[in-house]
Amino acid sequence: MSLSKYKEKRHFTDTPEPEGKQTKSGTKLIFTIQRHHASHLHYDFRLELNGVLKSWAVPKGPSLNPKDKRLAMMVEDHPKDYATFEGDIPAGNYGAGHVDVWDYGTYEPINEEGEVIGTTEFAKNLKAGSIKFRMKGKKLKGDFALVHMKKDEKTWLLIKHRDKYATDEDYNSEDYAKKSSLAYTAERNAKKKVVKKKQ
Numbered sequence: 001m002s003l004s005k006y007k008e009k010r011h012f013t014d015t016p017e018p019e020g021k022q023t024k025s026g027t028k029l030i031f032t033i034q035r036h037h038a039s040h041l042h043y044d045f046r047l048e049l050n051g052v053l054k055s056w057a058v059p060k061g062p063s064l065n066p067k068d069k070r071l072a073m074m075v076e077d078h079p080k081d082y083a084t085f086e087g088d089i090p091a092g093n094y095g096a097g098h099v100d101v102w103d104y105g106t107y108e109p110i111n112e113e114g115e116v117i118g119t120t121e122f123a124k125n126l127k128a129g130s131i132k133f134r135m136k137g138k139k140l141k142g143d144f145a146l147v148h149m150k151k152d153e154k155t156w157l158l159i160k161h162r163d164k165y166a167t168d169e170d171y172n173s174e175d176y177a178k179k180s181s182l183a184y185t186a187e188r189n190a191k192k193k194v195v196k197k198k199q
Contacts, residue, residue, distance in 0.1 A: 002022075002077065003020060003021065003022055003052060003076075003077055003078075003079055005076035005077070006020070006076045006077060006078055006079065007019065009076065009094040009095075010093065010094055011093065014090060014092070014093055015089050015090060015093045015094075016085075016087050016088070016089070017082065017085060017089060018079055018081045018082055018085060019079070020078070020079020020080065020081050020082060021079060022050075022051040022052055022079070023051045023079075023080050024051055025048055025049070025050065025051055025119070028106045029047070029048045029049070029106060029107055029108070029109070029119070030048045030080070030083055030104070030105070030106055030107070031045075031046060031047050031048065031103075031104070031105060031106070031107045031135060031137065032044075032046045032053070032082075032083040032084070032101060032103070032104045033045050033046070033061075033062060033101070033102045033103040033104070033137075033139075033140070034046070034085070034086075034099050034100065034101055034102060035061075035099070035100045035101075035102040035173075035177055036057075036095065036097060036098075036099050037097045037098045037099075038089075038095050038096060038097035039096075039097070040059070041059075042057050042058060042059045042061075043057075043058045043059075043060075043061040043062065043102060043173055044056070044057055044058070044075075044099075045057075045058050045062065045072060045158065046078060046082070046083065047107060047133065048080060048083075048107075049119060049122065049123060049126070050119060050123065051080065052077040052078065052079060052080065053077060053078040053079065053080060053082060053083060054074075054077060054126065055074070055075045055076065055077060055078050056072035056073060056074050056075065056146065056156060056158070057072070057073045057075055058070050058071065058072045058073075058158055059071055059073075060173070061102075061172070061173025061174070062140055062144075062158055062160075062173060063158075063160060063171040063173070064140070064142075064160050064165060064166055064167045064171050065160060065166065065167055065168060065169065065170070065171045066159065066160045066161060066162045066166050067168070068159075068160070068171065069157045069158075069159050070157065070158040070159070071155070071156075071157065071158075072146060072155075072156040072157060072158040073154050073155060073156070074153070074154045074155075074156055075154075083101075083104065084101060084104070085099060085101075086099055086100050086101055087099060100177070102139070102173065102176070102177060103137040103138055103139040103140050104137060104138070105135065105136045105137030105138065105140075106136045107133045107134060107135045107136060108133060108134040108136075109121070109122035109125075109131070109132070109133050110132045110133060110134050110143065111132065112132065114132075114134075114143065116134075129147065129148030130145065130146075130147050130148065131145065131146050132144070132145045132161075133145075133146075139176055141165040142160070142161065142163040142164065142165035142166065143160075143161035143163055144158065144159065144160055144161060145158075145159045145161065146158055146159075147159065
């Protein structure tokens with residue numbers, strides 16, 4: 001796993017994106033989903049593994065409806081400190097456009113039986129083209145899978161498993177995009193603290 005492709009595509013004197021480096025994973029693995037309004041609106045789905053963020057571009061965004069099989073195109077690994085990146089990538093740069101964090105949390109790698117597994121086994125499953133994981137976010141919760149399609153090495157499907165967090169209703173990520181960014185959340189929390197102090 002390398003960040004060389006990530007760095008090759010970016011000029012860090014021109015973009016606010018973090019240059020980053022490969023780091024050790026903590027006791028809990030993180031995930032992030034970023035709403036990326038570039039030339040085409042899409043959602044970047046990222047799972048921490050072995051010190052980097054394994055990344056997929058999901059055009060329609062994730063869904064809590066198991067019937068939805070969302071196309072997910074695997075892209076280059078990103079550094080862990082990209083997980084909280086929000087802002088504008090200037091025109092002329094790779095991925096130019098606005099980025100917000102849509103969801104953020106931790107996840108657990110699991111096997112077919114839903115049992116938690118280690119990162120070594122999870123990495124082997126990723127290489128084999130099928131991973132399952134339990135998400136603990138604000139929006140996305142429960143078990144999901146990413147399954148590689150045989151068309152080419154980049155094409156995967158993101159699928160929600162049926163559990164207590166699943167829904168049979170239509171699910172549109174855009175319906176939950178407003179006021180979801182970390183910047184908005186921080187501003188809102190700061191205002192709450194000010195109100196409490198006045199009281």
